[in-house]
Each structure stands twice: as structure tokens, then as C-alpha cells.
Amino acid sequence: MKLLAHISDDKTRTQTIEEHLISTAALAGNFAAAFGAQAEAAYTALLHDIGKYSAGFQQRLQGGPPVDHSTAGAKAAIQDGNIPAALAIAGHHSGIPDLGNPHDTADESTLVGRSKRRIEDCSQWKQEISPAKAALPPWLLRQPDNLTMAFFTRMLYSSLVDADFIDTETFMDGKAAPRGMGEPLSALLEKVRAQAKRYLDSPAASPVAQERNKVLRACMEQGTHAPQGLYTLTVPTGGGKTFASLAFALEHAVAQKPQMERIIYVIPYTSIIDQTAQTFADLLGEDNVLAHFSGVDYKLTEKDDLTPAQYRKLLSSENWDAPIVVTTAVQFFESLYANRSSRCRKLHNIANSVILFDEAQTFPTDYLKPCVSAIAQLVQHYHTTAVLCTATQPALTPLLQELAPGLTAKELSPDPAHLYEVLRRVTRQDLGTLSAEALCAQLSSAEQVLCVVNRRKTAQDLFAQLPAEGSYCLTTFLCAADRRRQLDEIRQRLKAGLPCRVVSTSLIEAGVDVDFPLAYRETAGLDSLLQTAGRCNREGRRDPKKSIVASFQLEGLAPLPMLSQNVNAMNATERAYDLLDTPDAIHSYFESFYRTRATLDKQNILDAFQHGIKGCQFPFAQVAGKFHLIDNHTYTIYLPIEEGADLCASLRGGHISRAQLRRLGIYSVECYEKQFRSLDAAGALERSPDFPDDSAILADPDLYSRKTGLSMEIEEGRAIIL
Template sequence: MDTYAYLAHLTEDGRTQTILEHLKGTASLCSAFAAAFDAEAQGQLAGMAHDIGKYSAAFQRRLHGGPKVDHASAGAFECLKAQQLAAAFAISGHHGGLPDGGGRGDAAGAGTFWGRINRASQGRLEDYHAWQSEFSLPHANTPAFAGTRLEGMFFTRMLFSCLVDADYTDTGAFMDNSPYLPASSSSMEELWRRLETYVSGWFPPKGALNMQRCVILEQCMSAGAQYGPGLFTLTVPTGGGKTVASLSFALAQAKARRMKRIVYVIPYTSIIEQTAQAFREILGDENVLEFHSGVQFDQQEDDASSPEAVPLTRSVETWDVPVIVTTAVQFFESLYACQPSKCRKLHNLAQSVLIFDEAQMLPLPYLRPCVWAIAQLVRHYGASAVLCTATQPALDPIFQEFAPEIPIREICPMAEAHWESFRRVSFQQAGTLSWMDLAARLQQQEQVLCVVNTRRAAREVFHQLSGPGNFHLSTLMYPAHRRRILDEIRRRLRDGLPCRVVSTSLIEAGVDVDFPAVYRELSGLDSILQAAGRCNREGKRPPEDSIVTIFQGEDPPPRLFETSIGAGKIVLDHCQDVSSRAAIHTYFSTLLDLKGAEAQDAHHILPLMESEFFPFRTVAERFHLIESPTTTVYLPLEEGAGLVELLRSGQYSRTLYRRLGQYGVSVYPQHLAALEQAGALEHLEDGSVVLRDIGLYTQTTGLTLEPSGGNALFIG
């Protein structure tokens, strides 16, 4: 008896892949990926069922140029009949993205999950049952913890990640006529040896400060080898070497517990590059992936997307490398996303060590959803989470609410006496200063850093300085320009030359500069202490001679900062030592109390997930850590000029977008509108925006805020 070969894929040179071959290949990979969180059977089921809709005559015609066919609803319907809701949802969205659940009464063919199920149940799909003659669907049990709506949504998204990655990987291997091979990278044992080699020159330590840093490093190494996956804090004073220390904890734990990777989450794009570069120097380029908006080329997906139509670079889309350095925006928005390209990597967070650098920067309006997601990864997916900062937020009550059975361990418990040994500055308050008075004070100092709250204030103060050695820093300067300015600043500081810097907050976290004096406009205590970390950073001067001056500027504070400034004032008024652990804890507790629990989930993400039936798409639309979306404007300056020409000629590539990121400035909508009105922008076919009038960019202050004589306030 002749059998008809049902095909899943057909290449231009005539090679064919049967549906059964594709299903088996996808199921094998999906099961292996899901094994990281004990869901192999669920992965096997989703992989075998995801494309059974291709067993229709309509889809077979589609392979030869016929009309589009809904081939996802069939597998979703079959899994739902088997009471496998997670697999059904994952299959229903494996091309167009996870849908909202909707209701059982949704019209057949509606964009919701139930709309798609009803289309299948009412017989509106072309017959696909030929699959039953080739195989039976495997049995699977849903993990007990995924029984609640919240945890069920998270589990479904993780299973969806496994399916999307497996589907794209198997399809890509066939289309490229090349078998899938895991990414080539070093083992955790080899990475540990490289770290040991890197820090070997630190011992024996020279000087009291380096001795304390080495104590912290050794404690982190020891704790990493001792503890299994869990929830940790790493509370290290500024200057304590927490970046390498936290990496050492992660590598020690990953090596001892056979964990798969390390994900380092950083709040600012402006400092991610130097952290990634430091890790490359320690571990090697091939073992570190830098992932953020400046290096990512986003796919725009819709229902017509398919693995064969959307080429993906595996390491970028899957994070299948030992060490990933990314931003909080990319990390958390991926965890609440519904698109295949953004979710593909999520399963690789299981059995990983997650380090949240500057954890106090988790945005308050999304604090509860962020903490809940971290708790899920630790509770059910074998991950470790480390909240790493010199200014530890008071998050214990929220974690205890979401993960009451998991203790929070401090990796490096330091006695107050040890904390005191890192004291390098003294604080004083100067009251309200006009920009003119502030500039006069700065002018009197040879080397000084001043941090203000807005871009406009930075320009106002900078323009009132005179003489050599004055610098301005803000995110209105493209990254390559800022890096060049910072190199010059460090050189002048090292050589004892005049160096007065006026900056926005971008310089506060992770930028390695050492000033004898710092001025900080009144802000949250965490920002004040971060600015203080740029003063006497190496401890070469007595603390009493290294003054951090806190002042109130002449402009009213931005609304964004009002609550943190209010909490900061309470601490400044009532705590004698604003840098003590007690003051830091008081500040964060006060900050959370002033806002209240509702403000910690301002867009009601968690209540929405509890009250509605798996609203994946609505949640993804609501969850955006950056409230005011920015647009990148590329500057055709220096190397950027040639890169923009490549873009104009249509030579789009990940490498090009990554290099262009060094010549881009992110602008808020009102600034973009002003530039548009001035006729200063050029829009390219790929959607990129280029500055047409390069006269609006200066080598001292970057992109002008007032291209047409307007007056606006910009933060950053």
C-alpha cells in the first residue's frame, strides 16, 4: 500500500523534510530543554503536537505557493482535549505569539486562545487527522506547582520558550542542511580556572582597602561552593569590588552545582559595555554575550512569521552561552513577553545564577511583578538569584510573601566595623543653590564632580564654567563620544590636571572615576550614595578631606524623583550617618511605605494575571519598564558616518546595528517632536532615524535640547 509523504518543509533545491521527521526532531529538543525544570514529558508532547495541522491538504498546497493556512490551532485543540492546557497555549502561539485566553464563548477564529480552539472544535479547520496513522501523542502530567493561574502562566511561558527554540532550531538545521550543534564554549570548570588566574595577582593584598576587597572575594568564592541554588543578597560597600566578587560567587556555585549559565542584569545600558568588557577580559570573548538594545536587532513578528522566514542567530536569541550581560529592561520584559523571538531564551534561565547588579534600581511601579518573577525562577526552575548592591533595598517582606519557604542569605555578612573600614568620604549639606552659585563653587576646585537630576541642569551649570578641564556628560552624547570623554577625564585625574565634570546620574553606577570632591543634587539616598562612590574611590585621601556636598538645585525636582527625594529627606534629617546600613534600610523601607503596595504594581500586572484567563498579550502590552519609550537617533559622525551610509544602502545586519549603537542617542517623544519640527531628522526604510542636521550636535554637550528655540526638561 502506497503511503503519502506529508511534508513540513521544502527547500528551493528540492530537499524535503516530512512532518513526522520535524515533529520528532522538535520533540527531542523541546524535551531536552524542558528537562531543566523537570518538564520533559510536557516538552515531548508540545513538540510532537505543534505542527499536526500540517497534515492537511491545504498546508501541503501551501508548500507549493498556496494560500496561508492556520496549522497551529489543530495541535492546540488536541492537547486541550488531553487536558494539557500549557502545551495547548504554547502550540497556539508558536508562530504569532502567545494570545490572550479570552472566554469559551469567543467567536470561532477570534484572536484569543478560545477563539482558535472554537474554530477547531466547530470543524472549521481542514481535515488534519492523517497524523493519527503515523503516531500517537505521548502522555504528560502538568507539574503540581503550575496549578494556580499565576504559576500556570509562568510555566506555560517557559514551555512556550522550549517549543519555540526547538521548532526554530530543528527547522534551521534542516533548511541549512547542517545538524544542530550546541554552542561551543568553555565549561564552568575552565571559566573558574580563568577567574583564578585573573585574581591571582591580587594576593597577597597591598594596603588595607585591598585587603578588605580580598576578604570579600574569598567569602564569595567560599559561599558559592557551599550553597545550592537559592535567594541571596550581596551587600558590599561601594569600592568593595562587588563586580568580580559576585562573578566569583556565581562561577563557584555553577561549578559546584552543575548550573548552566550566569546572567548578569544591569540597570543602565550606559554602563553595561564596561561590565561585559571586564568579563571578556577575565573569561574570553567567546564565553560572554552582551545583550541590550544597542546590540539587538529585533524581529517584528506577526502571524505570518515562521522559522524558515525569520533567520535567527542562535546565541543572541537563546542566550546559549555561559555568561550573559543584559539590562533589567531586556530581562524582565522578556519574562512578561508573548512574542516568540523575545521568549525563545527564557528556558535557559532555568538552572542559572542570576545576578541583579544595583538591585535598588528595580523600578518601583513594577517592583512586585519583578520580585514575583525572580521568586518563580528560584522556587520552581532551579535558579539562584543574587541581589547585589552597596545600597540593599528592603525587599525581604515582598520575597517572603512570594517565596515564604526560601530563606534569604547574605553572601558576605560584614560586621559594622568592616563596613566602617570602607568609609572614604564625609557628607555635608549646602541647602539650596542657584545654578550660578553652584558653578562658582565648582570653579573654585581643581578637580570636582557634580551630579544633577536633569540634562537641562547639566548644560546650564556646565556653560557657566570657564577655563580648561571642564566636561559635560549626559545620555545626549553618543556612547563612543562619552567613552572618549571619560578616558580624558581619567587621564586628567591621574595626572593632577584641572578636571571639573557636570553629569547626569549616568556616571553614578559602575563608572570607575576617583574625584577628591563630589556635589550631588538632592535625590534618593541610593543615588546620593552612588555619587559618593565616585569620591575618594581608591581611599588614597582621608575621609574628612573627601567631601560629598548635598544641595538642592534651583529647579523643582522632576515628578519622577519626588517620592525618592521625600524618603531621602527623612533620612538626611534623622540619621546622623547617611551611609550606615541602618540609614539605607530606613530609606528603602520609607520609600516603599510612602508609595504603598499598590504603587509597587502600578499597572496591576499580578491582579490581571489572577483575575483573567491567561491574558498573555495584554500583560505583554502593559509591562514596559521604561514608561516613556525613547527613539534612537543615529549620528553620522566619525565612524558613524560610514555606518549610516551602509544603513541607507540597505545593508542591514546585526553587526551593523551593534556598531551603530555606539553612535546613537536615545531621545524622549517631546525631544523627538522638536527635532522633527526643525526638519533635523531623516527616516530610513528600515525605520531607523538619522540626524540630518549635524550642526545640532556639539562635542561639548551632545545633541541640543532646543533645536527650534523650545524649552524642555529631560532626565538622564
């Protein structure tokens, strides 16, 4: 009798284990073919559910107690000497476990521990399937170091779990889900070429536009013949690198044999992802662009209310099965060091892709080595091309030499030094130390001005001293809905020539397309100063000598400790170079900055895989718990404003859906524990055990302004506890 893997919810259909294993193996093999592991993935998939041949699992299908059905396949792979397959199989539901060490006992969750457990007889699998022992890919055998092996194991795991999910979903639904979306990359390339022709043929192109066109031509030409590898695109802010990088990616992907499968655009902050995704969608079509972040529309809509297009995007977000993917650096890198199926499922679709890293200088310094190592692994072994795009290119050559000897980055821009010279659109001034009153007097006297500071509280205090008309305060103390509204108003006022004075934190420095005639920047690193400068005279329509970017230090306010090394590196660069906005000066700044860092791998992620943690080898689960690009734990405060008022009412009633909770995220503010506790002690928060962890509803509406955001000017009181 054929034993079963699944029974449909209506009890009318069954899927045998043999059917499930064979179908999953075919899918997994196809997924892993891009990195030469088709046979290995098929072998892994054929073994992953052999534990379902036990009597205990067959009883489970009839309502019996849960049973461990993954250890059996892992033990079979261990007997074949295939540790990557064993790790993938053991974790296909619970996450890749740590390998452990030979002394682990059967009650431990490591692979070694689980291999010592007694399991129920499931030997009937040998009568139905015969997995052929699979050799590891030749490239892996040539470089069998632990770090490369760990990365391969995670990619193998991704191929398995995505295949398992899809085959199970297809059976349970009775039909294949509408996975996959969009047009072929060749069709998208034609759209980009048409837009490029409009730029290149424009007879009235400004001097800035002419330089952008030179960059665009170079990127498109190199895209057609450049080999797969690692590239940099170093272009001053406002130099058109977003479109030029997309043009390179599509030309390059289509020119490769075989053709590459997708473009992945990685941006540093969630605050600009919807802007970037919409820019691509306007050019390429909504159905061709998958934006993967919590606030996107297909995640904010109830499943029953999704349009067919939204449903396809929801499915594609699970495994990045889309031609153009726009995501964040946090999502991208944390997935590459994760161990759970929900985070790792998409990883195999990174292979055979072009990855564009926007604002590469924002790679988190505490995790710079693991991030660079991951990029190197993808480029060297997974048929991936990576492009580091920025106006302030970080000095990564020493890291590449250490982590991936022989891998070098080639510059796509035809002549960065010349480009910086001809696109110099501002004049820098150092104002030294200013009082808040003196600074505000200067800001108030300007019709249109941007001032970027290091603290949210500083931005609020300065804003309070500016004229009411046309003044804005942009910080993450504003909810996303209010930030978007303010940015729309700011762009409209700038375009109309109306008064527009903006005090902002650094959130405006990366990817926010605004153009001011005058800018101020509180003391920080050179990369921050140049990013602010990129928001001044962006289009080059004003006299550079009159387009001032002024740096200053606020009286009585020391630089943030977390910025001290940036400031020291900036001072060292300033002593060595007359002009700071040159590639050489920027390179020197980053070299100096990285030298002063105690570590570029704060959690010892790479060492954990190379040498283990306290005797535990290949510590996948432990590393996943350590690798978090945003270290500071934050608390969420939901705001009962606009649609958020009804959503907060649903939250209080305990019947809020996941989609509603994501929508409520647009009306929320993140704060640190000390701030959260202060608000709580003042009676400003409404809390309940039914609310999501570390969250509350703002109970005092006077503490949130639609102009300045959440206020920390609070008095002690009593909280509302439900």
C-alpha cells in the same frame, strides 16, 4: 505516503512531518528537563505541527496560500486537558495568545476563540505519532495558582519554540549550526581562582583591598557549600562586589549536583554593559562571554563578514546558549513577561543558572512586584540561584513574604555593618540651596571634581560656565560613541592628575569606575547620594575627612516630580539617622520610599494573571503589551558624524542593512516627543517615510556638540521632508 514539513530552498531535500516532530520533541524535552517538564515539553512538541498534515499545508509547500497549522495541535492538547501545551502550540509562530473566556467566538484570537474554529482534516497524524499524555510537574501540581501556571506556560513555550527553530534551521541549512560557545564552567572557575589568588596573596594590599579580600573569601567559601536559593551581596561601592559575585557564582554553579549551566549577569543600563562584558572577557576569554545588547560587535557586522566566533555569538544571543551572559534588566525582565517567540526563546536557558543582579536598587519601582515575583518563580521552581548585588540594598523582605512565603534572602557579605564602617571613605556635607553661579564657582576652583545633577539641560548649563580645559558634560544627549570617548579621557586625566571637572546626570552612578577627590550631588534619594559617594575616594587613598560629598539644591529649580518620593524618604531617613551610609539607614530609606508609593505594580501585571483582565483569563498577549520597564516613548535622532555620516547616507538611500542600522545606533540620541517635535518644527530634522519609525537624521550640525551633546536651544523653522 509520508507528508512533508519542510522542503529545502534548492528543492533537493525534504523533511517529513514525522521526522520534524520527533526531532523537535527530543530537543524540547531536553530543554525542559531542568525544571522537571521533559515529558510535558516532548508532548507539546509532538503536537505542535500536526496541522501540517492537512492538504492545505501540503499545497502551501508547493506555493499555495498561507494556512493556519497551529490551531490543530492546540485543539488536540485542549481535548487532553492540557492548557499550557495548548497555549504554547497555538502561539509557536504568532506568540502566546490570551486564553480568553468561554464566550469568545471563533473570530477572536484567544485560545478559546481559536478552539471554536473549524479546521481542515489532518487526522493522518494519528497514524505516525502517538503523544503520551504528560502530567504536569509535581511541583506545579502542588502549587497550581494562576501566576505559577502562567510562568510555567511561558517556560514551556520557550522550550518548544527554541527546539522548533533549531530543528528547522538544521534541516534548511543541511547541517547543524555551530551553536553553543565557550569552555565548561569548571574551566572558568579555575581562571577566577587564579585571579582571586593574586588578589588574596598581594603583600602590599591597601586597607580597602584587604576588606575586598574578606568579601571575596566569604563569597568563594559560601559558593562551595551554599544551597541553591536567593542571596544578597551588600557591599559599599568600590568594595569589589563585581568580582566577588562572579567568584561566588562560579564556585556555586560547579559545586551543585547536577552542575548548573551558566552565569547570567544583569546590569541596569546599556551605558555600562560593554564595560562589564569586556571586564569579564579579559578575565575569562572572549569566547566565553556573550554580551546581549544592540550595540555589540556581532550585531553590528554584516552576516557574511562575521568571524566564526562572532557567528557563534550571534546564534547564542538567540537563546543564551553560552557559559556567561551579560544583559540588561530591560532585556531580562521584559523577556520574562513577553509572549513572542523571539523574546521568549531564551527563557528555558535561564533555568539551572546563577543570576547576578547588579545594582539591585535600580529595579523599576513601578514594576517592582512583577520583577520580584519573577525572581521568586525562578528560584523556587527552576533550579536557579539569584544574587542581589548592591551598595544600597532595597528592602524587599515584605514583598518576598507577600509573593513567595517561605523564601528568604541570605546575605553573603560577612558583616555589612562593619564593612560600611571600615570602608567609609568620604565625609558628607549639606550645602543647602546654591545659585548656579555659586555652584560653578566652587566647581571651577577644584582641580578634579564630579557633580551629578538630575536634568540633562542642567548639566549642559553648568558645563557652559566651567573652564574649557578638562571639563566634561556626560548625559544621554551625547551619543554612545562620544560618551565612551569622554569617559576614556576622564579616566586618563584622573590618573595623570590633570584638571578634570565632570558634570553628569545619574548615568555615571551605576557601574562606572571613576575616582574623584570631591563630589557634589543635587538633591535626590539616598541611593543616588551614596552611588555618587562611591565615585569619590573610591580606592581609599585620601583622607576621608578631606574627601567631601556635598549635597545641594539649585536655586529656582524644584526637584523633579518623579523624585519627590525619593527626596521625602531621604529627609525622613536623615531625621532618624546620624549616619546615612549604614545598612540600617539604607533599609529604613527603602522601607519609607516603598510605603509612599501608590503601587509597586503600575500595570497590575500580577493581578492580570491571577484574576484576568475584564473576564479574559491568562492574558499573555495583553500583559506583554503592558510590561515595558521604560514607559516614556522616545524618538531617535541619528547623527551624521564619523562613521555615522556614511551610515546616514545609506539610510537616506533606503539601502541600509540591519547590522548597519545597529551601528548607526552608536551615533544616535534619544529624546522625548516634545523635544523631537520642537526640533522638527525648527527645521533641524531630516525625515522620510523610509526611515525607521519615530526617527530622523539631524539636519542642523550646529545643534550637536561632541562635548555637550544635542542642544535644545532651537529656533522655529522648516523641516526637511523627503
